[in-house]
Amino acid sequence: MSKLRIGVVGLGGIAQKAYLPLLSQATDWQLVGGFSPNQQKAKLICDSYRMACFSQLDSLAQQCDAVFVHSSTASHFEVVGELLKHGVHVYVDKPLAETAEQGEQLVALADKCGKALMVGFNRRFAPLYRQLKQQMQLPASIRMDKHRADSVGPNDLSFTLLDDYLHVVDTALWLGSGAGNLLSGSLRANDSGEMLYAEHHFACGETLVTTSMHRRAGSQRESVQAVTDGAVYQVNDMRQWLREDRQGVIEQPVPGWQSTLAQRGFAGAVQHFIQAVGNQTRPDTAGEQALYAQRLLEKMLRDAG
Structure with a gap:
């Protein structure tokens, strides 16, 4: 059996790191090559990884069975759509597209073309988060915080x-193991429309779920706390249990x-996608799974006016 031929679109920070x-x-698998509109930068990066540098997206697609897309969110709808039409399986950074409506069109296109389409929610593959999901019994509450030391703006x-x-x-x-009913929440922005703080509360069956993010908290901390029947769990920065x-x-x-990329779920996500393509199975974060949280975020924005 020949090895899976893999390409990369978008050679920026997340692709390189x-x-x-x-x-x-x-x-x-075989890493065939990469494509980026910035050809000068692309050639340097491709040369450093000893892979071909393609000048056109369709040329890359013709040489690949699967492609990892790390281009800007604004480009996802066009890039992913073109790759699927060329008969290529696609792994794309979250979000799937700029809007849930565009994402739904891509999901429908992937189904029509019979190709795998996976969105890179790497935290679902972080070993400690997967261990927590498996071990906790009857969680009463789950709280996840992901803060930034000083990252207000420049985007809206x-x-x-x-x-x-x-x-x-x-x-x-995902840790709450079900569709979340949005109970309440708050979005705070500065006068320039840049996010300062978000907190939301959901009901996942009998489990209450809280999410929180402050963009100028003076800390880069990420933590999950679960209060369950018989134990309290705390996971810090995906490396402390x-x-x-x-x-x-x-x-x-x-x-x-264990490497940092394994701890943060990137290694697991890559392996899962490649195995799904090789075994012709549906990736975990495909279709409705990939769009559910995005639809909720769009509802949060509408509710906040």
Whole structure:
């Protein structure tokens, strides 16, 4: 059986920090090449990873079975659509598209073309978050905070919600194991329309879920706390695990061999997509799973006026 041929579209920060280091460690696949409109920059990056630099998106698509898309959100609808029409499986950074309506069109197109379309919610593949989801019993409440030391602006509230807060809402509701009914919430922006703070409350069956993000909290902290029947769990920055019950507090050390990309779920997400394509199975974060949190964010914006 021939190896899966993989390409990359968009060679910016997230591609260089997370995906290219993983994809270049090719085992069951072949990293064919990359494409970016900035050809001068693209050639330097492609040369450093010893892969071909393509000058046209369709030329890359013709040489690949699957493509990872890390271009701007504004380009997702056009780029993902073109790749699917060329018969290519697609992994794309969240959000799937600028609007849920565009995302729905891409999901329908992927189904029509019979191709896998996965959105990169890497936190769903973070080992400690997956362990928490598996171990906690009858959670009464789950709270997820993801703050920024000083990251107000320069983009508007809508952009920041889709670019960053979407991770929080998606992960928290996934941990809550169900569709979340939005109970209440607050969005605060400055006079320039830039996000300052967001907090929202959901009901996932019997579990109450809270999400929170402050853009100038003086801290880069990300944490999840779950209060369950018999234990309280705390996961900090996807690398510290605490469990407290009647016997005391247990702290689980991070395996010394585990890389940061594995801790943060990027390695797991890449492997999951490649296996889904190879096995012709549906990725976990496809279709409705990929769009549910985005629809909620659009509702939050409408409710906030």
